[in-house]
Amino acid sequence: MTSFSDFKRLPVEAYCNRLRASGGLWIFHHIPKTAGSSLTRELRIILPPYRNICAEEVPGQAEDRNAQLMQAVEVFLRDSSSTSFRSASGHLRWPHILRIQEGFPNAKLFTFLRDPVDRVVSDYRYAKTPKHPSHEVFQKRFPSLEHYIESPEAQNKMWKFLTGKKDAVSTSVRSVFDSYTFVGLLESIESDFLFFSSINGCPRRMGARANVTKPQTDNVVEMDRSLRERIESLNPRDMELYSTVKQVLDAKRQEMQAQVEARRALWS
Incomplete structure (x- = not known):
């Protein structure tokens, strides 16, 4: 399988040519609050037929939901x-990914990350709204962002989604790079998605963001330096992963843009 490690070491043109020749299924591993709703909307357009693999969220029954997700898989x-x-996507955990790979050994995994501090804050703000099925329970457990960030379940969530590890001490960023075909960033989502779409045909710009959390009186967050630093210190694996991916993408920007322009010319 062509991987993000290949993206890092190969010329971007060679990486893209490998992917275009391989065909097959793309699986978007949707980490919460990383613009996944916007991305899945685009997948329906550029890579049909598409399937959203989902299960109803029941307050206080996370284990049951994981079992329901496996049934959906x-x-x-x-x-x-x-x-x-x-293409397909979902808020999948690692066992679900492994099961899909049993059925599709050549499936290509991709995901998008977000600045860890911004993602934690967005996760908290969303969970306070009625759109989150467990928002009343969440409100009682975490009356403030400061309470939420100290909870282990809020920490290193991107890392846990991508590795299936709770501690992940023995797992390296390289292992993530070897498991995923492409990793983009929300902060550069327009250019990263433009590149991704160019791999799969004609380059396409993303539409407007979807599922953006609306402000309400109890989910407004006043960020300051000390709070930011505290969140960073509580999410070291997410910080390491995000920083490393950003370095790789930044080093390849010119080559990625060249690929987009070449494909655009081909389709014009």
Whole structure:
């Protein structure tokens, strides 16, 4: 499988050529509050047929929801015998990813990250709104952002999604790079998605952001330096992962843009 490690070491043109020749299924691993709703909307357009692998969220029943997600994965695998899916996504955990890979050994995983501090704040703000099924329970447990960030469940969430590890001490960033075909960033989502779409045909610009959390009286956050530094200190693996991915993408920007321009010319 062509991986993000290959993206890092190969000329971008060679990396893209490998992917175009391989075809197959793209799986978007949707980490909460990383603009995933916007990305899935675009996947429906550029890589149909598309499947959203999801399960109803029941307050206080996270384990049941994981089991329901596995059932949804099984339905997806069953349906794939009659539908040649080109893309799928979901708030999947690592066991769900592994099960999909059993059915699609050549599936290409990709994901998008977000500045860890901004993602934690966004996660907290969303969970306080009625759109989050457990918002009343969440409000009682975490009356303030300061309470939330001290909870282990709020820490290093991107890392946990991408590795399946709670401590992840023995897992390296390189192992993530080897598992995923492409990793983009919300902060550069327009150019990163433009590049991703160029791999799969004609370059396409993203539409307006979807599912943006609306402000309300109890989810407004006043960020200051000490709070930012505290969140950073509580999320070292997310900080390391985000920083390393950003370095790789920044080093490849000119080559990525050249690929976009070349594909745009081809399709014009």
